[in-house]
């Protein structure tokens with residue numbers, strides 16, 4: 001507790017609050033919740049956080065804080081920034097362990113919204129969404145957040161989930177050592193306790209169809225993620241022993257790594273999670289191959305440092321040109337790269353250094369170069385953008401006005417906080433959609 005007080009007291013409670021306004025994708029009221037920690041008012045700190053987020057225990061642990069809130073902290077100009085993530089996680093852990101919950105925190109709003117009864121007597125259109133039904137497809141960070149904020153408004157929410165658990169990548173995409181599953185389960189329970197229903201083992205395009213749901217619900221929020229690993233397009237990519245990083249983490253179809261050499265290609269957090277997981281599963285050697293320099297890695301610094309401490313090797317400014325083997329991976333051919341500034345590019349561009357090719361022995365190759373949407377999205381009858389994600393407007397509304405989408409499937413920046421932000425904003429816009437429709441109906445009466 002002393003440590004938490006010290007961390008909270010280090011905050012200057014800045015009037016301009018760049019941590020909130022510039023750094024936090026969710027716009028969490030950071031100085032305000034920290035001020036409550038200073039006073040020992042942890043439930044009030046949680047209430048302030050719950051205005052903008054229902055995932056504080058998760059974001060407090062896994063957000064790239066150095067790139068987000070802590071990266072904008074005034075304290076960070078001359079020294080270390082405030083440990084905002086630790087404080088956020090502390091608030092969730094403390095209140096949850098003491099029996100406080102979202103249901104208690106939002107008691108007033110939940111009671112008010114549930115007591116608005118039938119359409120026939122509704123005069124107040126701002127509260128006219130009670131009894132509306134929304135299907136949320138996919139129970140990851142965007143879907144969970146959207147569900148919670150809709151439930152707060154009195155909407156009847158049903159989540160359709162592909163697996164027999166909720167949380168999506170929070171469960172199967174992020175390893176236990178980075179995000180304890182217990183925290184995800186507590187967060188999920190907190191949201192379900194708001195009255196959110198779930199139908200498990202429901203996969204869009206397989207046992208549920210969008211057109212059927214459209215008939216049953218007043219609106220739909222699609223948050224099915226985009227978890228199909230991108231490919232490099234190099235020779236040998238179809239050999240046995242080449243895996244997609246996302247699928248490896250999601251389906252846990254790990255081979256036996258004991259005594260094996262594994263290359264992980266990519267520089268983001270999925271690459272770090274794969275490398276660290278594979279090393280823990282007994283690989284003799286794990287090499288991360290990244291075509292830019294350390295400073296350009298999109299992975300959080302801490303993840304890279306931890307990976308290095310765990311014995312993972314990094315080949316910066318190296319690119320795979322070929323995967324070699326008869327039936328399975330035996331070797332990889334690499335080439336060194338130079339980084340050059342090109343017109344119109346915001347980042348340095350890696351360019352292969354001619355003649356610098358070399359070959360190293362390898363048993364497995366894991367592609368962690370980013371991900372794309374499952375092909376099911378192209379059969380939904382919705383407009384897609386040029387990257388194959390669902391096209392949404394600034395309200396997260398798709399080409400079908402009754403259907404909204406958020407998170408990776410809508411091409412939202414792929415962090416949990418940005419996904420959660422899209423879920424919360426979509427919930428707000430779905431509420432407005434219901435209100436607007438009701439106003440139109442009243443006018444037409």
Ligand code: SF4
Nearest residue numbers: 011012014019073074
């Ligand atoms: Fe506190 Fe840093 Fe935010 Fe200022 S910028 S209010 S010091 S967390």
